[in-house]
Amino acid sequence: MRFDIVTLFPGIFPGYLQQSILSKAIERGIVSVHLHDLRDWTHDKHRSVDDRPYGGGPGMVIRVEPVVECVEEIQARGDEPGRLILLSPQGKRLDQRLVSDLATASRLVLICGRYEGFDQRVIDILQPEEISIGDYVLNGGEVAAMVIIDSVLRLIPGVLGDERSSQEDSFSQQHGMLECAQYTRPRVYRGREVPPILLTGDHERIARWRQEDSYRRTRAKRRDLLPDPERPPEDDSTT
Numbered sequence: 161m162r163f164d165i166v167t168l169f170p171g172i173f174p175g176y177l178q179q180s181i182l183s184k185a186i187e188r189g190i191v192s193v194h195l196h197d198l199r200d201w202t203h204d205k206h207r208s209v210d211d212r213p214y215g216g217g218p219g220m221v222i223r224v225e226p227v228v229e230c231v232e233e234i235q236a237r238g239d240e241p242g243r244l245i246l247l248s249p250q251g252k253r254l255d256q257r258l259v260s261d262l263a264t265a266s267r268l269v270l271i272c273g274r275y276e277g278f279d280q281r282v283i284d285i286l287q288p289e290e291i292s293i294g295d296y297v298l299n300g301g302e303v304a305a306m307v308i309i310d311s312v313l314r315l316i317p318g319v320l321g322d323e324r325s326s327q328e329d330s331f332s333q334q335h336g337m338l339e340c341a342q343y344t345r346p347r348v349y350r351g352r353e354v355p356p357i358l359l360t361g362d363h364e365r366i367a368r369w370r371q372e373d374s375y376r377r378t379r380a381k382r383r384d385l386l387p388d389p390e391r392p393p394e395d396d397s398t399t
């Protein structure tokens with residue numbers, strides 16, 4: 161899968177790209193990440209990408225020409241144009257369903273904003289999908305782009321050591337519930353014991369316990385995710 165990132169701050173990414181799962185995926189040729197500095201598509205000697213808003217008001221707006229020209233040029237590179245995404249707090253809110261859908265693409269082009277955002281004509285001309293990572297405002301789209309790459313990456317075959325990891329994650333399981341509690345050694349710590357059933361080796365009972373725990377914790381923490389959020393609580397004492 162190919163990611164193209166359009167940004168005013170390409171220097172933000174190298175540390176992230178070197179982190180283990182992503183760097184291994186890049187090394188193995190499963191993923192490639194291409195950074196594009198928007199300033200390379202400016203026409204003046206100051207390489208200016210922003211200007212004051214028409215009508216007045218605070219802050220600066222990213223100009224239309226460098227973004228449109230940059231995106232048109234990079235879309236022409238590679239085997240086929242990518243699915244075009246513009247990071248924006250005004251976009252569709254990212255969730256695991258959207259992440260799964262994005263993971264079916266072979267190429268994503270992610271446009272990161274800064275300042276007050278983009279001249280509206282960027283959106284009118286390029287018609288990108290606008291995606292938000294939540295109802296809050298970041299200083300720039302770079303962190304949001306990393307969130308998209310990071311979440312999509314988990315779903316690309318061959319990226320994780322064991323593909324069951326992403327299948328059993330919260331939101332990904334059957335009915336989109338939270339994942340069950342996990343434990344590792346030691347068996348007892350400060351008087352707190354690992355649920356004995358997990359030590360039995362009885363795979364069927366363990367699987368049932370995990371399903372029930374997943375349901376219990378979803379009901380306690382995120383009732384809205386349940387297929388039947390109105391159903392009255394049952395007995396929780398299954399261990």
Ligand SMILES: C[S@@+](CC[C@H](N)C(=O)[O-])C[C@H]1O[C@@H](n2cnc3c(N)ncnc32)[C@H](O)[C@@H]1O
Binds near residue numbers: 247249278291292300
């Ligand atoms: C300071 S924000 C601009 C916010 C804009 N003035 C508004 O109120 O809608 C600068 C850039 O950060 C990115 N950004 C901010 N919050 C975001 C969010 N919740 N999700 C995705 N990108 C976000 C966008 O790329 C945006 O263009």
